[in-house]
Amino acid sequence: MNFFKSQASLVFFMQAGFAMVCAGCVQKKNIQNSMLKNLLDACGAAIGFYAFGYAFAFGGSTRTGSPTTFIGNSNFFLMNLEENFVYKGIIPAESFWLFQFAFAATSATIVAGTLAERCQMSAYLAYSFLITSFIYPVIVHAVWSPNGFLSTDNADPLFGIGMIDFSGSGVVHTTGGITALIATRILGARRGRFHDGRGNKLPTPKKFVGHSASLQVLGTFILWFGWYGFNPGSVMFVSVTGYSHSASRAAVTTTLSAAAASVTALVANMIRTERLTGEAVYDLGYALNGALAGLVAVTAGCTVLETWVALIVGAIGGVLFYATSIGLEYFCLDDAVDAIPVHLTNGIWGCIAVGLMANPRYVVESLGLPPDSDRPAGWFYEWAQGSADARLLAAQIVGLLFIMAWSCALMYPFFTFIDFMGWFRSDSLEELVGLDVSYHGGDTTEDAANAEYIEAMKVKKSMERTGLFRRRKQTSLQDLEIDSFHGNANANGNNNLPAAGTEPYDTDP
Amino acid sequence: MNFFKSQASLVFFMQAGFAMVCAGCVQKKNIQNSMLKNLLDACGAAIGFYAFGYAFAFGGSTRTGSPTTFIGNSNFFLMNLEENFVYKGIIPAESFWLFQFAFAATSATIVAGTLAERCQMSAYLAYSFLITSFIYPVIVHAVWSPNGFLSTDNADPLFGIGMIDFSGSGVVHTTGGITALIATRILGARRGRFHDGRGNKLPTPKKFVGHSASLQVLGTFILWFGWYGFNPGSVMFVSVTGYSHSASRAAVTTTLSAAAASVTALVANMIRTERLTGEAVYDLGYALNGALAGLVAVTAGCTVLETWVALIVGAIGGVLFYATSIGLEYFCLDDAVDAIPVHLTNGIWGCIAVGLMANPRYVVESLGLPPDSDRPAGWFYEWAQGSADARLLAAQIVGLLFIMAWSCALMYPFFTFIDFMGWFRSDSLEELVGLDVSYHGGDTTEDAANAEYIEAMKVKKSMERTGLFRRRKQTSLQDLEIDSFHGNANANGNNNLPAAGTEPYDTDP
C-alpha cells in the first residue's frame, strides 16, 4: 500500500521533468512563460481532477459485473470517496487519486511543450482545465474503469479481451499527443521557423537554440526516473494478489526500451546527416527525445512484453520518432519540444505493439487471472500457435480510434473557436519580444536591441484594450517596421535595431 | 519500516530543492555563496543533530506516562540509541534519526534564503550550528516528544489535547521563519534594494533579477515532491496500528493546498498589478512561492483536515503569503527569497487552521486513539455541534507563542551581538562585487566593469587584518568613490566604470 503512494509521488515528480525539458528547449526570452504553464498544469490538474475529473473517470465504478457506462457520476470533490471505491481493500482510495491526478497532469503537460513560445496564457489555462476535468477522464473511464467499454476488467470485455494499455500509451500519451497536433495545426508555427519576415519559405527550417542543454538532460533523466513510478506503479492493482513479478518486469522493459530508442534515434540522425552533409552529427536532442519515445512506446505493454521484445519495441520507437520529427518539419508543423513524435507516434505504436507482441502467459498473469485462463494475446504469438486470432490487435486499434476521435471531436472545435476570437495566438509583437516581457513582467533591460520592439508592443497593447469579447487581430510586423522603425532609423542613422526582413528572428537565440 | 526510510530520503532531497530555489532567486555574483551555505546547512545539521540535537529532542523520551521535561538528556552522539528508543519496535531508531535530521536541516535552510547576498560565512555557520543543535531541538522536544509539555502524546496533554502539528508548520517552519525575520531586521536590506547609493529611499523597491527562473521552478517542484515525504511520512508513527488512510489523506490535502495557494497568490498579484498599472502580470515568482506557502500551511494539519478544507486553507495561505510579501517591502524588510511570507506567515496560519478546522474523527484517528475517544477538535466543528470548545485552538496558540518566544529569546541577543562585533554583515564592498569573488575565489574576469571595485575590496581586506576580536566596520562607499574612482575617472576620462550614485547596484543583474 505504502509502496503505491511512493510510486504516486514519483509520477508527480515527472512534472519537474517536463518543466526541465521545456526549460531546455525554449528560448531564453520565453522561459518564465513556459515554466508558469508547467506549474499551472499541475495546479489546474489538481483542482480540476479533484472537482470533476476523478468523478467522471472512476465515480461509481464497481468491479463486479456492473453495466458499461460512458462516464462516472459520483465522488465529485472526492465526496464519499472511500465508501464506493473501486479498489476498496486493495489500495487506499486517496493514494489512488494521487496516482491518477499525476497521470492527468501529464496528459495536459504534453501539449504545453508543443505550443511553447507563441500561445496566450488564458487560452492555455482554458484548454488545460478542459482536458484534465473532462476530455481525459472520459477516456480513462473507457479504458481503466471496470465499467468502461474498452476495459479488460469489464464484465463482457470488447472482443473478449478489451484494450490492454497498462500505464497509458494510449490513454495518456495519445490523448496528449493528438491534442498537441490539432493545436499546433491551428495555432501555426513560431514566426521565423519555416518562413522569413516577408513570408517566403526558408530553404531549411530554422532551429531555435534552446536555453540549456543541461536542463534538458536533467528533465529527461527525471522523466525516466519517474517512469519507474508510472509503469510498475500501474501494476499495483494486481500485485496484491501476488503478481509482484509483473511490476519488476515492467521496470526492466521500461529500461531496455528507453535505451534502445535513444540509440536508434541518435543513429538515424547520424545516418541522415551523413548522407546530407557528409558528416555524421551526434545530436543530443534526438538522443534525449529518443529515450522518451522509447519510454512512451513501452508504457502500454510494460508488463506483457518479454524483455527482448521491449528492446525491439524501443528500437522501432526511436526510428518512428525520428521519422515523425522530420515529417512534421516537412509539413511545416511546428513542435517546440518534439512532443508529437514522442507522445503521439509512440503512444500509437505502443498500443499496436501490444496487439502484435503481447506474451500470452504475461497477459493472463498481469490481468490477475488464474494461470490456465485463455485470453487472446499478441497476433505474432497467435500465429506461432497456428491461429490467426487478431482480437487483441483489433481491440487495441478500436481503442486508439476511440481516443483520437473523441479528442478531435472536442478539441478541434474548441481550438478553432478560440483562434477565431483571437484568444489563442500571442500577438506577433509579443512573440517577437518574448512572452516573458509581454505577460510576466520579465526583465527588459538585458537585450538593448529589443527595446524599441518592446515599446511598440506596449503602445499596441494599451491601444487595444477594447473589451473582452472583441476579436483580437495580429499586428502586422511589416506595417510596423515602416511606422515605428523606419522613421527612427532615418533619425539617428546608425541605430542598433535589427534591419527589416528576417533579422528580428535571428537576434534572439 | 522500509517505507519510512524512503520517506526520510525524500525529505533529505528537499535540501536540493531549497538550494535550487536559492539558485533561482539570487544574483549570479552570489551563487557560489548561496550554494555553499545550502550544502553546509545539510552537513552542519548532520553533525550537530548527531552530536547534540537528537539528544536534546528525544533523548530519554518514553511513551508511557513519564513526567514532562524541558529537554532530553541522553543519546548524545546516538549512543545507546536503540536501547531506550521512544518508538521501539515500531520503526528503526536510525531511520527515525534520519527523518528528524532532515527536518532539522530544513529549519536551518529556511533562514539561508532570507539572508542571501549580504551575510558573512562565519556568522552563518555559527547561527546554523546553534539552531540545529539547540534551539530547534528544544522545540521538537516540547511538541513531538511524548515528554514535551505541548505534545499530544503527553500523559496529561495541555488543555486535554496538546498542540497538533503533524509535520511541523509550527515546529519547523515557524521556527525558521521567525529566525529569518529577526535576522533580516538586524542585518538590514541588500544595498540598493530600498535606497540608492546616497541613502535616499527609492520610489519603488528594486527587484534584483534572479539567476535562473528554471532552477527556481525545479527547486519548487523538488520541494513539492519532498513534501510527500514530509507530510505522509510523519504519520508513520501511527500507521503501524492500521491508520494507513491518514497517510494517504495527507498526500491529497498536501496536493490540493499547494495547488490552491499557487493560484490565489498568482491571482492576487494579477489583481494588484492590474489596479496599479492597468495590466495584469502573471508573475512566476509569486505562483512558485505561493505553492510553497500552501505546502507550509497544510503541514500542521495534513492528516486532520478534510480534503475540501485543505483547498480553503491553501487558498487563504496564498493570499496571506502575498499580503505579507507586500507588507515586508512596505516596512523595508528585505527577504531575498520571500522565505518569511512562506514559512512564518503560513507556519502560523497552518497551526491556527488546525485549531479552527480539524475534523473530530480524523483527530482521533490520527492520534491513534480508539474511534469513540473524545478529544477537542477544530473550533468550527465544535460550533456546529453547539459547543464553544476552543481548547484545541488555545493549545495551538500557546504552542505558537512558545515557539516564537523561545526563538526570539535566544536569537535576538545572538544576532545583535554578532552584528555589533561586525561579524554578521558582509562589507559593503564585498557585497557590491559579489560574495563569490569576496569569499570563494570566484571568477573575477567575467565582468570588467567590476574590476576596480574588486581591487578596492582586496586592498581594504588586506589592510584590516587586525585580529579576530576587533569590531569590523563597514566601508563607506561614498568615501571610496572619491578616493579611488574619482581620481581614476579624471585620469583616463572615458572609463568603463559605473558612475557614482545608484549605478553600482544597477550594473549587476
Add this chain to the structure above:
Amino acid sequence: MNFFKSQASLVFFMQAGFAMVCAGCVQKKNIQNSMLKNLLDACGAAIGFYAFGYAFAFGGSTRTGSPTTFIGNSNFFLMNLEENFVYKGIIPAESFWLFQFAFAATSATIVAGTLAERCQMSAYLAYSFLITSFIYPVIVHAVWSPNGFLSTDNADPLFGIGMIDFSGSGVVHTTGGITALIATRILGARRGRFHDGRGNKLPTPKKFVGHSASLQVLGTFILWFGWYGFNPGSVMFVSVTGYSHSASRAAVTTTLSAAAASVTALVANMIRTERLTGEAVYDLGYALNGALAGLVAVTAGCTVLETWVALIVGAIGGVLFYATSIGLEYFCLDDAVDAIPVHLTNGIWGCIAVGLMANPRYVVESLGLPPDSDRPAGWFYEWAQGSADARLLAAQIVGLLFIMAWSCALMYPFFTFIDFMGWFRSDSLEELVGLDVSYHGGDTTEDAANAEYIEAMKVKKSMERTGLFRRRKQTSLQDLEIDSFHGNANANGNNNLPAAGTEPYDTDP
C-alpha cells in the same frame, strides 16, 4: 520486495546526478558532448549489461556450496532469469537486474567526468561498452556472486571471511577510478591546463571555469540522495531475514560520512589557501566533491561501521580527497571533475577502513549469520581484544589488488592501442573550438572570435576523410596560426581574433 525496486530506481536517478555534476564542471562549449556521454552511458550499460554483463556477473551463481568460478556463464539476454536466480524467493530477479544495472552504469559514468572536454565520441562508446559488459562484471562476480573467490558468501571464503564491500567502494568506485586514472594518463591534459600554447609549463595550473555552480550543487545533492538507494539497498539481501537495522544504520553512516568529508575538504583547502595567499578561500567545488568523497568512503562499510566511526572515516576521506586532488595537479594529470580523488582514493580508503574498523557484531549481523558466529572483524577491534588477527584487512587488500590489477591489465593495452591509432583524443582544433561544435552540430554563432578556428577545423576535417583505419594525427596549432591566422591578421589589421600564444585558451571560459 517492492522497497528493493524503489531503491533501484533511486540508484538509477544517480545518472542524473553525475550528469549535473559534469554539467556544472565542464566549460560551456563542451556541454552537449558531456551530456550525451552521460546519457549514452546509461543506455549502453542497459544494453550491455542486459546482453552480457549480468550473465558474466551472476549467471549460474548458486548460494549453497558451489565451486568458485571466475565468471558466470548463463542468463545471457536475461534468458531463463528466474529459473536459476541466486536470490530466488528473496527478491524478484528483475528488480535485482535493475539494481545491478544501475551500479554498472555508475562505474562507467565515473570515467566520463575525468575525460571530459577532450575525448572522441567513438572512443568513449567503445570503452563504455567494454567496461559495462565485461571488465566490471568479472569484478562483480568475484566479490558479490556467491561463487566469486572474494565473496563473503563463498562456501570457503578467502581468509575465512572474504572481502566485505557492501555497496561497492571497491567493486564500483575503485574500478571506475583506476580506469579514469589510466585513461587520463594516456589521453593527456586538456590544452592550456598545465602548459601554454607554446608548450611552456604554466606557473600555476589553469582552472577552467565551469558552466554552472548551481548545477554542480544539484548534481551532488542528487547523488547524495541516490546514495540512500545505493547503500541501504544493498543490504536487502539480508533484510529479509530480519536485519532491517543494518539498512537503517547504513543510512545514518552514509549521512555522517558525507557531512564530515565535506567539512574537512573545505577546511583543508581553507588552511592551504590561507598559508599560500594569506586569505582563506571557502571553495564550493572542494566542499561538494568532499561530500562525494565521504559517500564513496563509507560505501564499503556502511553496515559494519559504527556511526561515530563513519564520522572519522568521512573526515579522513575528505582530507585524502583534497591531498589527491593537489597531487594530481602536481603530476600534471588532468581530471576535469576530480573523479579520481573522489572515486579511486576513497574507494581504496573505504575498503581499507572496513579492514581496520569493522565492528565484529555488525559484521556477523550484516552477513546474515547467527549472532554467536565468529568471523574476523576490523584490525583495531581485534587489537582491542588482545588479538592481532588481520585476516579481514588482508582480504580487503587482496580484493583491492585484484580489482586494480584486472582493470589495468585490460584497460591499459586498450587505451594505448586506441590512442596509437588516433581514435582517442579529439583533434587540437576540435578541442579548441569546443566539442559541441565539432561533433554535435552545436551553435556556432554565439562566439564570433571563434569563427575562424571553426572554419579551420571544418577544412581540416573535410581533408582528412581518408578511411577508418588510417592513423589520425593531431593538428599543430602553431603551424596553423602561421598559415591561417597570420595572413588574415595582416590583411585586415585590427581583427578580433585571439592573438597567438596562450590566448586561445583564455577566451573561452
